[in-house]
Every structure is written in structure tokens, then in C-alpha cells.
Amino acid sequence: MHRILWLLVSAVGATAWGVIALRRGETINAAWLVLAAVGTYLIGYRFYSRFLARKVLGEDPSRATPAERINNGRDFVPTTRYVLFGHHFAAIAGAGPLVGPVLAMQFGWLPGTLWLVFGVVLGGAVQDFVILFGSMRRDGKSLGQMAKEEIGPLTGGLAMVAILAIMIILLAVLALVVVNALKDSPWGVFSILCTIPIALGMGFWMKVIRPGKTVEATVAGVVLLLAALVAGRYVAESPTLAPWFTHGGVTIAWGMMAYGFLASVLPVWMLLCPRDYLSTFMKIGTIVLLALGILWVRPDLQMPALTRFIDGSGPVFAGKLFPFAFITIACGAISGFHALVSSGTTPKMIRRENDARLIGYGGMLTESFVAIMALCAAAALDPGIYFAINAPLGALGGTVENAVLRIREWGFVVTPEQITGLAAMVGESSLLGRVGGAPSLAVGMAAIFSGVFGQHLMGLWYHFAIMFEALFILTTIDTGTRVGRFMLQELLGHVWRPLGRTSWYPSSLFAAFLIVAGWGWFLIQGVTDPLGGINSLWPLFGITNQLLAAVALCVGTTLVIKSGKARYAWTTLVPLVGLLVVTLTAGWQKIFAADPRLGFLSHARDIAARIVAGSQDAAVGARLIFNDRMNAVLAAFFMATVVALVIASALEWLAVIRGRKPAATREALYVESAYAK
């Protein structure tokens, strides 16, 4: 009976892939993509993850998990697997899987689909699962601690510095996505600003008025949030109120820095905790809504399977299909950041060892599915509209008329009326050059929801989608700044002890200031960049995120080899080698490529030449050159760090395989589980 079911799943998946392969040159329905993806996920989960769990990791349902052994009713709590699955998914899913596939759409929908589906089954989900399992066997130790204990103290320190630097780039690039969505948009700015008093009110309610009543406060918060969304339209249409909320990119960027600083030093109950509840509610709700919307509408994909921009001439970002499709998609296929979550709260809550597969591997498959839905929503847009929103204003020529001509040169037809009409429909003055993925995804989502509920609500849905993305990006920014602050304080504590005291206010303020200044510097660089910033920052973020994944896979391989399973080390080594090839190639090209659109150093030389020729303002030019050199140094630093980590790990692996070191890991001791009886 089971066999027949799995044969059926395979047949449906294979048919869907067959349809995708054969219908080239015609439009294809999004339903085929969804079917192909889900079929592959199910097969991957049923067969590959079971192989990983039983053969490679050696799961043992009779072994008590840390949640069962330590069970303190606080962080170590045995939790039903489906609840923990939702909890873990809410922690790993963020803006990355929504934005990456939308940006990579400039290559067409096929590369993104293939990489999202196969990358996750063989790479991303393997990483999440192996790290979650390793951390579970070690009482919930973090990635850095595992690197330190299993590979060496120097490696651990290196990993920590790399994680901190990566976090700063991540925060900057996510903040840039929000700035590009909110600039000159009074509706968006008003509804996002409202989230702050709403969160403060929720925090006050939960802390002072009705302590611990989290659900009622959160439900009230969601209702107020939706009210703010509706009110935003009136603000945007009012000639007296609108100017108060209409701001350029630089002002919004400074506002976000001030917010990030405050949120990371204020007590957690005021902003951080209520916002986290609010964004988790909204995240799960909206993702379910989007899935239902796509299944209901089943849109045709308007974008071609492959565009001419695979040659590297694309306007959204520079670089060829290889390696930049992989770098751009990042999170939905494999995301290094998940290793931090998988070695954080989740492993302390697993009830039984055999639950880890659903939570680690299954959670990541679900994230990839979210990315596939974002991809469908963006591919269902008219390609001309897609490029009008996502190409930088500089590349589009500034005005709607120029943009139409440029887009026609790229081979897509769009009329000025289509562009201005769409902007009016979603209640924006202009959608041109809103680089960053969030606005075009919002247009795609609004189109899908309008297909279900009727066209007249398009503007509301657009701003709902923008608010939903901005809300959890801002949550990432305040939690990220806070985590960054703690990490920095730990590092600074080695320099001067008082700086390491997280409860000492001057030290906290100082560290928070440094972290915000770090990501703020990159943010301002992105906002003032004539090419929109996403152009240079998103690839840098992709490279760092994938390099972090390489670090996680290094640790994972070490865990597998040291537990005496060297013959199965290919399961983590193959994705590791793939990632290294992709990221090191991309990093090399970003630094040294001769094309000034792609290479940081050649761009700097190009600017210098233009200053000499008199066609570039010297002061602005000097700043651009400095930015380019800084980005190049940073990329080189990341690459060198990861290469050093890989070499240190490889030496350790060889020592174990050759028998010079015992194949022994530092797992917690075996205790029999009471659940097994």
C-alpha cells in the first residue's frame, strides 16, 4: 500500500518535471512548478532524509534528548514535534527566501526553480538537519562552540568573527530592502511607523496591565496593525498629512538606524518581545494565505524560462548565471544563518531523537517551498513590469518614457500606461526602480490576492505585503542588532574586561553603537549608490551567507567523520565543495572582474578615470572609490577566513581517518528515554 502511494508521488513529480521540460517557449502554469517541487520534497524527505537519519547520523529513539534529561520548564522543554516544527519554521523563515528568488528572476524562472528544489534536498536541508542533530546530541551547543570543541579553539574564534561580520552585512542589506520599499511612500511609512506604538502598547499590556496575557495582546496588536494599514490610504491621499510621511531614502535610513539602536538597548519587554510575537503571527498567517492564493488562482508564468541576461548583462545585478544565480537565491536553497537557529533554541526542545528529521530537514523543505511561491508570484508578473520595478533608476533612464524604451531594448514590451496605471492602482506615485525584490513581490502577491478577492482591493493588498515584509525585516534588525551587540561584547571582553559585561550600561551602549554604525555605514552606502545599492550589496550578502553555510557544513562533516561514519561523509562534503566552488568564484569575480559593473576594483578604477576626465564629481567619486575598496577587502576577508576554516577542518578529518586521532566526539552521555518504554 505504502509502495503504491510513493510510486504515485514519484509519478506525479516526474510528470510535472516532464511538463516543465517539454513546454519550453510556451507559457506554463504555476501549478506545475508547485507539483514538481512538492513531489521532489516528498521523495527527498521520505528517502534521503531517512537515510541521513538512520545511516549517517545514527538516530536512536531510545536515547533521551536534552529536553527530556534537563527538562527545566523554561528553555529545555520536550515539545510535540508538530508544534516545534512550526516554531522552528517561524524562526528560520524570513525575508531572504522571499527576496532572493525575485531578484534571480532576471535569469528567468527555470534556474531559480531547479536550484531551490534540488539545492534544498541535497544541501540546505542536509545542513540544517545535521547541525540540529549535532547540537541536540551536545545539549544544545551553538555552532561556534561546536566548531571550537570539535575542530579547535582558533577555528572557533575565527568562526565567531566571521559570524559577526556576516551579521552586519545581512542587517545592512535587509534594511536596504525596506528603505527601497518605503522611500517616497507615505502609505508604507505611516503603517510601518504605527507598528512601533502598537508594539509598545502590547509590551505595556503584557508587562503591567495583564501580565503574561500574550495571546490577547497579540490579537489586539494584529487588529490595530490592519487598522493602521487601512488608515494609511487616507494619510497618503490627504494633502496635509501625506508630506509628513513622505521621505527620501537617506532620512528613512537614519530613522532605521535610530530605531535599531534603541530597540537593542531598551528592555526586551518594550519593543523586541511584542514585535517578535506580532511578526510571527503575521508571518505564518500570510504564508498560509499566499499558498492558498496560488493554489486558488494558479497563475500562468509570464516570464520566460530563461532570459538573455544569463550572459551577465542583466540590469538588476551584474554577473553570469554561474555563479550568481546560486549567490542571489541564497536563503531558500541553502542558508548559513539557519545553522545559528538550528544550534540555538530548537535543539533544546526536541522531545525524541526521531523528531529531529521532521523539524530540521522538513522545516527547511518548507522554507524552500515558500521561496518557490515567491518565485511563482514574481514570474506571474508581466516581464516588462518586473524590470520596470527591479532595474535601478539609473539603468532605466529616470522617467517612465525612457524606461519603456530601455525595457523594449531588453526585448520586453510594456507601455507607459501599464506602469503608471499599476502604480496608481497600488497607491504609489511611482514603482520605477524600487530595487530590492520586496515591491515586485508585493505587486505579485497583490495580483494573486486580488484574483481571489477582487481587483478593487489591490492597493490594500500591496501595502499589506509591504508591511508584512517590512515587519519581519525590522524584527530581524532589532533582534540581529541585539545578538550582534552581545557577540561584540563577548569579543571586546577579551580586550578590556568591563566591556564584556552585558549588564553594564555604558558597555552595552558602546557595543550597540558600534554594531549600528557598522550596518548603517553599508546601508547609507547602498541608499546613496546611483545604481541602487542592491547591485553590489545583495551579492556580497549572498556570498557571506553561503560562506557561513560552508562553515556549518565543515562542522557537520567533522561531526560525521568523528562519529566514525567517514564513509558517509560525502553527504555533507558534496554540498560543501559545491558551495566553495560557487562562492569563491563569485567572490573572486566581485573583487577582480574586469567589467566595472561586476568587479569592485575595476569599478573603482573606472570612477578614478572619470574623475580625471572631469565627468565625475571628485568628492562623490572619492567616496565611491572608498566604498568599492572596502567591499573588496571585506569579500577577500570572508574568503580567506573560510579557506582557513576548511583547511583546519580538513587536517582534523585526515588525522581521524588516518588513525592519528581517535574517532570520538563530545556528545553527551547516553541515557535511556522514558518515552521509549
Next chain:
Amino acid sequence: MRSSGRLDGWTAGRLGIFLSLLKRVCGMPDYQGYLAHMRERHGGCAVLSEREYFEQHMQVRYGSGVSRCC
């Protein structure tokens, strides 16, 4: 056929389970769950009030920073 009183009890029970699930998925503190845990495991011990429990939970969960993904 349920009488209306019993239906209310039944609905309230279901609602309680649903709310508890929702809270745990969102990482919110589940005070009833904590009370049950204390009854089962630490019979005679003093129990935190809902306010104390909430504050302790927030410190544990957010005090040292919580990882949220990109």
C-alpha cells in the same frame, strides 16, 4: 445531542488547546503548561505567579538575544 452547557465546556476546552498550540508555535510562554509541569515533576515546590513566569520566560528567551533568520 449535547446540552448547551456541555457544548460550551467542550468548545472552551478545544479553544484552550488551540490557544496553547498557537502560543507554543509562536514561542510564547504557556503558563498552564508550566503549571502542569510543576504539578507532575515538582509536586510540593513553590510555583511562580503568571507575572513572574512571564518575566522569567522573557529573560531566558530574549535576554541574551534570539536568532532570527534573514
